[in-house]
Amino acid sequence: MLFSRTSDTLHWNENLRAFSAWTLPLIVLFRLYRHTFDIWYREDDFPLVDFMRRQHSFREFLAVAFIPYAQGTIRPLSERLPFFVSLRYFGLNCVPLRALVSITACLDLLLINWITRRVTGSRIAGFVAPTLWAMSAAIVSPLTWNASYNVVQCPLFMLGALALFILYCESASWRFWFLQFALFITGFLSLENIVVYPAIAVAWCLCFGKRQRRLSLIASTVPMFAASLAYAALHIHIAVIPKRRPL
Numbered sequence: 001m002l003f004s005r006t007s008d009t010l011h012w013n014e015n016l017r018a019f020s021a022w023t024l025p026l027i028v029l030f031r032l033y034r035h036t037f038d039i040w041y042r043e044d045d046f047p048l049v050d051f052m053r054r055q056h057s058f059r060e061f062l063a064v065a066f067i068p069y070a071q072g073t074i075r076p077l078s079e080r081l082p083f084f085v086s087l088r089y090f091g092l093n094c095v096p097l098r099a100l101v102s103i104t105a106c107l108d109l110l111l112i113n114w115i116t117r118r119v120t121g122s123r124i125a126g127f128v129a130p131t132l133w134a135m136s137a138a139i140v141s142p143l144t145w146n147a148s149y150n151v152v153q154c155p156l157f158m159l160g161a162l163a164l165f166i167l168y169c170e171s172a173s174w175r176f177w178f179l180q181f182a183l184f185i186t187g188f189l190s191l192e193n194i195v196v197y198p199a200i201a202v203a204w205c206l207c208f209g210k211r212q213r214r215l216s217l218i219a220s221t222v223p224m225f226a227a228s229l230a231y232a233a234l235h236i237h238i239a240v241i242p243k244r245r246p247l
Contacts, residue, residue, distance in 0.1 A: 021123050025109045025130035030102075032134065033143045037098045044147040045083075049092075052083040068238060077189040078150035097146055105143060105152045109134060111159035118166055119208065150191040157187030158197050165201050169209055169217055177220060184224060188231050195232055198224035 041049055051069075055061045061084050065076040073079075086097040109130035117126035133139070142151035164180030167173070187194035198221050205217040 018123070021127040022110065022113060024127060025113065025134050026106050028131050029105060029109060029134040033102065036102070036143055037095055039098065039144055040094050041092075041146060043145065045145070048079060048083045048147060049087065052080060052087050055084060073192065074235065074238070075150055075189065075191060077186070078153045078191060079147065082149060083146070094146070101143060101146070101149055101152060104149070104156055105134075105139065108152055108155050108159060111156070111163055115159060115163055115166070154187060154191035154194055157183055157190055158194055158200070161187065161197060162200060162204065166204065166208075168220075169205065169213075172213070181224065181227075185227060192231075192235060195228040198228055 051064075052061075055064060061080070065080050066074055068074055069079070082097060082100060086094070086100075090096045112130040112133055113126045116129040117123065120126070139152060142148040161180040161183040164176045164183065168176035168180065184194065184197055187197070201221045201224060202218055205214055205221070209217045
């Protein structure tokens with residue numbers, strides 16, 4: 001009986017530590033940014049609000065979703081769609097948009113935790129990495145400024161694709177490869193920085209891929225590089241590059 005109670009206590013403590021390692025980074029994020037739900041639109045938000053308020057249907061939204069904006073950027077998923085949906089269904093109430101940003105950041109933390117554990121095999125490292133990211137200055141802008149939502153949305157696509165690619169490397173199941181490729185392609189609609197993802201996948205193969213499968217794993221990234229090159233060429237062709245004013 002005593003042994004059983006001791007075993008149950010150890011099991012409960014182990015579950016509590018595991019649960020804490022996943023949830024504490026989220027608590028840190030919430031503690032630091034709990035007042036961001038009070039933030040309204042500011043700065044570059046207002047041109048986006050005006051632009052999206054003039055689209056009265058989803059068909060009209062699609063007609064302008066891929067038109068280059070600002071410095072020639074094409075970011076329908078991270079800039080235009082959130083503003084369009086928020087304004088259409090919630091008006092000028094910014095809380096739903098702020099909630100979307102916070103939820104996305106929490107998903108980023110969970111993915112950082114999972115990938116770090118896969119890299120290091122350490123629960124502590126898995127806890128520390130997302131906690132440091134939650135406290136870094138890099139996410140102050142997206143968590144306080146709606147127009148910077150791409151800074152937390154793009155990592156969601158990139159980290160999610162990498163997690164699926166890791167599962168593909170470990171299991172050799174092409175289902176994970178196709179899922180990560182779909183997520184990677186979707187990320188182009190969020191932020192153009194995702195073109196570097198294939199290099200990250202190759203780095204994973206070189207550092208952590210099984211030696212006997214390393215070449216085949218690297219070969220599986222060729223379609224990703226092709227997609228990045230095709231997107232870069234298309235973006236350069238379509239996007240309007242602002243001309244520098246003479247001094």
